[in-house]
Amino acid sequence: MADLSTNFIGIKSPNPFWLASAPPTDKAYNVERAFEAGWGGVVWKTLGEAGPPVVNVNGPRYGAIWGPDRRLLGLNNIELITDRDLEVNLREIAEVKRRWPDRAMVVSIMVPCEEQSWKAILPRVEDTGADGIELNFGCPHGMSERGMGAAVGQVPEYIQMVAEWCKHYSKMPVIVKLTPNITDIRYPARAAKAGGADAVSLINTISSIVSVDLDNFAPVPTIDGKGSHGGYCGPAVKPIALNMVAEIARDGETRGLPISGIGGVQTWRDAAEFIALGCGTVQVCTAAMTYGFKIVQEMTQGLSDWMDEKGYATIADFQGRAVPNVTDWQYLNLNYITKARIDQDLCIKCGRCHIACEDTSHQAITSMVDGVRHFEVMDDECVGCNLCVNVCPVDDCITMVEMTVGSDPRTGKPIDPRYANWTTHPNNPMAKEAAE
Amino acid sequence: MTATQSADVKAQRLSSADYADNFSDIHPPLTPHEALVEADRCYFCYDAPCMTACPTSIDIPMFIRKIQAGNPVGAAKTIFDQNILGGMCARVCPTETLCEEVCVREVAEGKPVKIGLLQRYATDTFMEREQPHPFTRAAATGKKIAVVGAGPAGLSCAHRLASLGHDVTIYEAREKAGGLNEYGIAAYKTTNDFAQDEVGFILEVGGIAIETGKALGRDITLDQLPQDFDAVFLGLGLPGVNALGLEGESAAGVIDAVDFIGVLRQAEDLSLLEVGRRIVVIGGGMTAIDAAVQSKLLGAEEVTIAYRRGQEHMNASLYEQELAQTHGVVIRHWLAPRSLHVTDGAVSAITLEKTALDAAGKLSGTGELVTLEADQVFKAIGQTPDSGPLAGSVELDKGRIRVSDDRRTSHPKIWAGGDCVAGGEDLTVVSVEDGKIAAQSIHKALMA
Ligand SMILES: Cc1cc2nc3c(=O)[nH]c(=O)nc-3n(C[C@H](O)[C@H](O)[C@H](O)COP(=O)(O)OP(=O)(O)OC[C@H]3O[C@@H](n4cnc5c(N)ncnc54)[C@H](O)[C@@H]3O)c2cc1C
Ligand SMILES: Cc1cc2nc3c(=O)[nH]c(=O)nc-3n(C[C@H](O)[C@H](O)[C@H](O)COP(=O)(O)O)c2cc1C
Ligand code: SF4
Ligand code: SF4
Ligand code: SF4
Numbered sequence: 001m002a003d004l005s006t007n008f009i010g011i012k013s014p015n016p017f018w019l020a021s022a023p024p025t026d027k028a029y030n031v032e033r034a035f036e037a038g039w040g041g042v043v044w045k046t047l048g049e050a051g052p053p054v055v056n057v058n059g060p061r062y063g064a065i066w067g068p069d070r071r072l073l074g075l076n077n078i079e080l081i082t083d084r085d086l087e088v089n090l091r092e093i094a095e096v097k098r099r100w101p102d103r104a105m106v107v108s109i110m111v112p113c114e115e116q117s118w119k120a121i122l123p124r125v126e127d128t129g130a131d132g133i134e135l136n137f138g139c140p141h142g143m144s145e146r147g148m149g150a151a152v153g154q155v156p157e158y159i160q161m162v163a164e165w166c167k168h169y170s171k172m173p174v175i176v177k178l179t180p181n182i183t184d185i186r187y188p189a190r191a192a193k194a195g196g197a198d199a200v201s202l203i204n205t206i207s208s209i210v211s212v213d214l215d216n217f218a219p220v221p222t223i224d225g226k227g228s229h230g231g232y233c234g235p236a237v238k239p240i241a242l243n244m245v246a247e248i249a250r251d252g253e254t255r256g257l258p259i260s261g262i263g264g265v266q267t268w269r270d271a272a273e274f275i276a277l278g279c280g281t282v283q284v285c286t287a288a289m290t291y292g293f294k295i296v297q298e299m300t301q302g303l304s305d306w307m308d309e310k311g312y313a314t315i316a317d318f319q320g321r322a323v324p325n326v327t328d329w330q331y332l333n334l335n336y337i338t339k340a341r342i343d344q345d346l347c348i349k350c351g352r353c354h355i356a357c358e359d360t361s362h363q364a365i366t367s368m369v370d371g372v373r374h375f376e377v378m379d380d381e382c383v384g385c386n387l388c389v390n391v392c393p394v395d396d397c398i399t400m401v402e403m404t405v406g407s408d409p410r411t412g413k414p415i416d417p418r419y420a421n422w423t424t425h426p427n428n429p430m431a432k433e434a435a436e
Numbered sequence: 437m438t439a440t441q442s443a444d445v446k447a448q449r450l451s452s453a454d455y456a457d458n459f460s461d462i463h464p465p466l467t468p469h470e471a472l473v474e475a476d477r478c479y480f481c482y483d484a485p486c487m488t489a490c491p492t493s494i495d496i497p498m499f500i501r502k503i504q505a506g507n508p509v510g511a512a513k514t515i516f517d518q519n520i521l522g523g524m525c526a527r528v529c530p531t532e533t534l535c536e537e538v539c540v541r542e543v544a545e546g547k548p549v550k551i552g553l554l555q556r557y558a559t560d561t562f563m564e565r566e567q568p569h570p571f572t573r574a575a576a577t578g579k580k581i582a583v584v585g586a587g588p589a590g591l592s593c594a595h596r597l598a599s600l601g602h603d604v605t606i607y608e609a610r611e612k613a614g615g616l617n618e619y620g621i622a623a624y625k626t627t628n629d630f631a632q633d634e635v636g637f638i639l640e641v642g643g644i645a646i647e648t649g650k651a652l653g654r655d656i657t658l659d660q661l662p663q664d665f666d667a668v669f670l671g672l673g674l675p676g677v678n679a680l681g682l683e684g685e686s687a688a689g690v691i692d693a694v695d696f697i698g699v700l701r702q703a704e705d706l707s708l709l710e711v712g713r714r715i716v717v718i719g720g721g722m723t724a725i726d727a728a729v730q731s732k733l734l735g736a737e738e739v740t741i742a743y744r745r746g747q748e749h750m751n752a753s754l755y756e757q758e759l760a761q762t763h764g765v766v767i768r769h770w771l772a773p774r775s776l777h778v779t780d781g782a783v784s785a786i787t788l789e790k791t792a793l794d795a796a797g798k799l800s801g802t803g804e805l806v807t808l809e810a811d812q813v814f815k816a817i818g819q820t821p822d823s824g825p826l827a828g829s830v831e832l833d834k835g836r837i838r839v840s841d842d843r844r845t846s847h848p849k850i851w852a853g854g855d856c857v858a859g860g861e862d863l864t865v866v867s868v869e870d871g872k873i874a875a876q877s878i879h880k881a882l883m884a
Contacts, residue, residue, distance in 0.1 A: 349481075350482070351481050351483055352481065354482055367483060394544070
């Protein structure tokens with residue numbers, strides 16, 4: 001059995017699955033249930049300053065998009081940080097940590113961007129016995145209007161400054177949670193590192209309007225006829241999160257900075273992908289909010305089974321293994337040639353591959369052969385784009401097969417086994433200049 | 437028939453709740469949730485096999501996608517575009533041998549998308565929401581067309597012609613329009629007077645007058661019609677039934693299955709319908725199945741279908757056969773009727789001979805006899821055309837009207853379609869298509 005335990009910047013947990021700071025971690029009741037179900041750790045729902053807590057809307061706070069069978073693909077929310085009293089939260093954090101010493105207890109914090117505010121709250125959190133803190137620089141709605149959350153996360157100088165305060169006023173490991181609502185994720189990550197943060201976590205939610213109610217012409221969720229943008233999360237955001245994680249993992253300045261991966265993790269496989277891109281833990285919110293805490297058991301067992309199958313004894317054995325393979329387009333091998341292949345035994349003859357290729361790509365799939373409905377790839381037209389693979393409803397029915405010998409029937413050119421990329425390609429004007 | 441029936445034939449075999457239950461929808465309609473879940477299963481196939489298999493070529497992937505996209509009314513319009521009787525077809529089509537048989541999900545997983553039920557969901561929603569009629573008539577052409585027979589073929593033809601701007605008069609021999617939709621289809625397939633609602637819906641297009649109680653050959657003739665109208669369409673169906681050719685066939689209790697169903701369909705109160713305790717149905721098609729199942733539902737205790745060939749030869753689909761069996765009907769194969777036993781003027785039993793195919797593949801009796809006691813014997817061995825009213829105006833092919841691909845008869849002003857023409861499949865949906873094709877051909881001919 002693979003060992004799933006992790007030690008992330010000194011914070012230990014029996015498995016890498018943490019619940020992200022969100023409603024599932026807003027009170028002792030939920031967190032206890034999560035630990036009972038098997039979650040390795042939690043990031044407690046973001047705490048604000050002492051005094052009267054923030055208030056939430058009293059109408060709907062969520063909106064969603066769905067796939068077939070109303071499977072939730074993307075969730076949007078306009079919820080703020082915790083609306084419970086700071087004292088109550090701190091007391092519960094301390095109690096839960098005492099009862100579950102082996103689980104990671106990280107506390108998310110968002111207070112105004114003033115040294116005094118941070119100085120005031122940090123010792124209080126430290127007193128709970130929490131394992132670390134996460135600075136919420138990500139919330140894109142509501143809090144950002146008050147100069148917090150994403151409003152800080154979008155200014156690298158502020159990130160660095162607050163991280164420095166945190167390292168100065170506390171001994172706890174500091175994780176900076178990044179907002180994706182920014183053009184280049186490397187800048188805030190570099191700032192976090194420069195400020196002395198021990199790790200970054202990403203992504204927080206993406207600014208979004210999830211849909212428009214066509215009866216009253218207002219964004220959803222609608223509060224008394226009006227809506228405001230919310231934060232988007234769930235399976236739909238995973239690709240964006242993976243890219244941002246990869247950017248940080250391979251950036252010269254931040255390489256090696258510990259990352260807690262967040263965004264759309266639904267299964268063990270999603271988690272394994274984040275870890276392969278360098279993450280030490282993953283955080284989950286929407287999957288738990290959709291299915292309840294029990295899903296963690298699929299995640300831990302699935303990851304463990306896969307690691308056993310692959311012969312990885314610990315998380316570290318495959319952590320970051322995909323990072324060296326993330327590169328820029330210009331370095332991709334232009335001599336690598338693939339053709340789509342349809343497994344006729346699996347094909348159910350829906351014709352989707354044909355019409356996708358015919359109408360929108362390269363006219364490379366038959367629909368009729370000798371008067372019979374038959375879908376087959378014509379190698380002399382196939383550019384190997386992979387679209388048909390993605391539209392086919394049957395798993396593994398169409399695969400991309402590499403051509404290693406002979407010539408490409410589409411171009412007539414012999415297969416060149418050598419690696420050659422755009423930087424040296426004759427059609428690249430820059431390449432010519434460089435050569436001259 | 438005045439003979440006293442010593443046989444056990446009576447009404448009120450069941451409680452009134454049982455009647456209501458037994459004759460409710462055999463396939464309950466999908467709820468909105470079920471419809472969305474089912475619609476999500478459709479792959480929106482290219483050149484979809486289901487669409488090719490539909491005799492009226494309904495754009496199935498498109499209508500299902502419209503359901504998926506929250507537009508069931510638009511889905512219904514897609515259906516009506518090709519098949520104005522889409523509501524009835526959704527209820528009566530043997531989808532298991534048409535669209536659903538070739539659905540790629542049937543081929544892949546043995547579980548087709550439930551096209552028929554989705555079609556019903558869309559068309560029902562359309563009709564429940566009382567939408568404006570989906571067709572607008574083209575500018576009046578001034579042409580007049582006579583349609584004889586208000587069954588699916590006649591109604592479909594009339595509707596398409598009216599949409600194209602022609603004025604249509606339908607002559608129908610019976611009291612009500614609808615043809616077998618009204619008098620033949622099993623009651624549990626078309627509940628709540630749907631056939632008449634659908635006729636009303638079709639007529640909403642305008643430009644169609646129906647004259648019921650007018651029979652060709654009695655009140656009107658095929659000599660006169662082509663003189664009074666620019667074109668004539670014949671959708672006469674198959675008014676006759678084959679006889680067993682046995683002695684005693686006129687005894688009480690020996691009944692045409694189609695008549696039995698017709699009476700059942702028109703009954704105000706099913707509990708007043710008489711039905712035998714033991715019933716033998718002779719035949720192997722849809723009519724045999726429907727007569728057997730419905731008599732069982734009326735409270736008959738023992739119902740046996742006797743068919744002279746094997747299961748694989750039955751016209752009724754496997755699905756229909758199973759339906760009968762799950763209703764407790766016994767299907768016996770390789771049995772041909774030989775003699776009827778008549779007691780006090782009423783049938784009391786039927787003797788059948790076992791059959792087999794000989795070396796040459798010809799069906800013949802083996803000499804072994806089986807006698808089944810029966811209070812009623814239903815004849816369901818095929819409906820027959822009636823050439824009488826045609827009075828030699830059009831050429832026939834084995835008694836049915838010969839037509840070309842565009843449903844033209846040998847007479848230049850007469851078209852025909854539905855069960856009365858040669859080479860068809862005797863299905864509602866095929867009749868609808870015939871009517872549509874004929875209308876388009878008539879339009880082309882008249883506007884040339
Ligand atoms: C018992 C039974 C069950 C069936 N079940 C199914 C089923 O589940 N699914 C399915 O797809 N098909 C079924 N069918 C077949 C289907 O009903 C027919 O194929 C379809 O109704 C044929 O349509 P039509 O318009 O050609 O004829 P019909 O529906 O027979 O209509 C012909 C019309 O013409 C009228 N008419 C006849 N002669 C004259 C005349 N001389 N003058 C004026 N009017 C005349 C008749 O009164 C009738 O209204 C069933 C048939 C039967 C008998
Ligand atoms: C209702 C809701 C409230 C959230 N509140 C917070 C919060 O208080 N602090 C925070 O750092 N992130 C918050 N998040 C963001 C999540 O922690 C997480 O970053 C995001 O949902 C992406 O992960 P997922 O795709 O697994 O849901 C919230 C998300 C949701 C859905
Ligand atoms: S890989 Fe692209 S070009 Fe080749 S058959 Fe598939 S869709 Fe067409
Ligand atoms: S998309 Fe897949 S299943 Fe459908 S026809 Fe193409 S190869 Fe076959
Ligand atoms: S064959 Fe089946 S899956 Fe394909 S379009 Fe038709 S109903 Fe949909």
